Amino acid sequence: MSRRSGVLEFAILGLLRESPMHGYELRKRLNTSLGVFRAFSYGSLYPCLKTLVTQGWLVEEHSSEEPLTAASLAGRRAKIVYRLTAAGKEHFEELLAHSGPDAWEDEQFGVRFAFFGHTERDVRMRVLEGRRSRLEERLEKMRASLARTRERLDDYTLELQRHGMESVEREVRWLNELIETERAGRGRATGRHADQGRDDTDPTDTTY
Amino acid sequence: MSRRSGVLEFAILGLLRESPMHGYELRKRLNTSLGVFRAFSYGSLYPCLKTLVTQGWLVEEHSSEEPLTAASLAGRRAKIVYRLTAAGKEHFEELLAHSGPDAWEDEQFGVRFAFFGHTERDVRMRVLEGRRSRLEERLEKMRASLARTRERLDDYTLELQRHGMESVEREVRWLNELIETERAGRGRATGRHADQGRDDTDPTDTTY
DNA sequence: TTCGTCATGTAATGGGTTACATGATTAC
DNA sequence: GTAATCATGTAACCCATTACATGACGAA
Incomplete structure (x- = not known):
């Protein structure tokens, strides 16, 4: 249980x-x-x-x-x-x-963001800013570690690290823009759920 | 066991x-x-x-x-x-x-790349190209799913998806450059392991 | 002598997948 | 009638973390 x-x-x-x-x-x-x-x-x-x-x-x-699926009048199960x-x-x-620290950790942040449409403005801000400082903290550690060990690492490891850092930097820039937008009041209204006629008849089993 | x-x-x-x-x-x-x-x-x-x-x-x-840590002649344990x-x-x-499919999946690719310095040229190529086509396949699915559901999604979900796709596109461009470099023969020599005097006395417990 | 960090380990738990089993419905 | 996909579920396993327990060493 x-x-x-x-x-x-x-x-x-x-x-x-x-x-x-x-x-x-x-x-x-x-x-x-x-x-x-x-x-x-x-x-x-x-x-x-x-x-x-x-x-x-x-x-x-x-x-x-189900509502009205073409042909079906007999029992369904x-x-x-x-x-x-x-x-x-x-x-x-x-x-x-809730906007506790775990809300902006890797595991949760994505889902949290996905439902920002239903989230209060101030909570959105805290989560975005929390995530950003989390990532900046991470960047600092990466930079420090890189400075300490640069000479010891071969080119591929170095390249991997560089690419990793750039990814994080990119997400920070993204967050900056989002925070900017929220600040400018152009944040989307809370409580929106534009549900118009679901015709959910797509065939693919979408797993990236 | x-x-x-x-x-x-x-x-x-x-x-x-x-x-x-x-x-x-x-x-x-x-x-x-x-x-x-x-x-x-x-x-x-x-x-x-x-x-x-x-x-x-x-x-x-x-x-x-240990080799010669300042003061220690008595037993260590x-x-x-x-x-x-x-x-x-x-x-x-x-x-x-080995350059099987799992080598270019998310879980393994990073480590594999990190040890490219010890990896044969042709294996490196297969792994890089495998990863690239994996990501391109993923992009296609994302694009298709996005085309199918765009109207139904609110702005935040859409933004999340857009950012996700851009991340993947960015990694593809990165791979393109790497593959280009490998093709140009400027790939680093195999079997390099430049081990110069390890003075591993850094204090931090680095966990990003 | 106390604090921080180095250093090694284990048992319980968590969070998830795989592989399997089953069957209905749709499209050809 | 048969293949694909829709649809629901379970048990066995896997991989890793958490929390804990232990202790040595160096510096203040």
Whole structure:
């Protein structure tokens, strides 16, 4: 009894906040909507859904039929649609409000950002700034270590390190722009969830 | 009985190839020399070292004294220096020669690149090109998924996706340059290991 | 003598995948 | 009717971290 994951839990709640879904569809969205990071397998997803149900954040809806899929009047089975409960929504809202240090660590930052559309302005700022200083701190360490060991390292290792540092520097610049935009008040409105007619009939099993 | 890790094993063998070390030092090098990726803890490192010993790739040297550390003539204890055996070196050489698909996946590519200084030219090429086409494939999927779902996504998710794609594109350009350089024959010589007097007395516990 | 860092280890736990098992539905 | 994909699940394993336990050495 547990299967807590943090990011997975957060992502599921966030996606279901927008509209109910069944596991299979959920997984696809997990691997696309939320950037490149994390490609969860069913082996993680389904057990997690179960625990979220027992927690009371979700309810299973054993839908005997789907809205109007061309031809289907006879009984349908097995397809379980998960819907966010009021308690679940509330819980998600709480999670969104937290802006502790882990929110800007590598594991969480991506998901957090993905749901910025539902996040309060000041929380967004704290997370962005937290991430930025985290990365700057990292850069400092890298520079220091590089200065200490430069002579000892061969060209390839050096190149790898250089490229790594540039990646981090690039993300810092990106964050600078985002923070700038937020400051300028051009940050997007909170609570937007533009859900227009889902025609989710794409064929690919998108796992980058 | 196992504790196989792949990357950790590879990295340990690679680092010890250059010179014997004890676990503590090994870990520091793991977290700096090998780019930003992976920060292994002792909980992974020491057990792994043990299994590498039982495999015969390493030998423990319970050195009673270190070369010449200022004041120490009486017995010293505990410091275990690991040295690569002939078999271990041979094994590492075999690993270096392999250029299967996993060599250019996210988990392995970094370490593989870090030891390109010991890797044959044609293997380097295959790994670099493999990685590049892997990333291009990924880009295609991302583009396709983006085209399919653009309207449904809010600005933040879109921005996240855009930034993610740019990161991948950037790595592709990097690989292009590297491949170009290798083609031009300006690839660094194989088998270089410029080991000049290790004065490894840096204080920091570098974990980015 | 106390603090920091060097140094080695282990048991419990966590978070995830793989491989497998099952079956319904759709498209040809 | 058969292949692909949709859809749900579980058990066994894997890899690594955390928290803990231990202790030596050097410098203030």
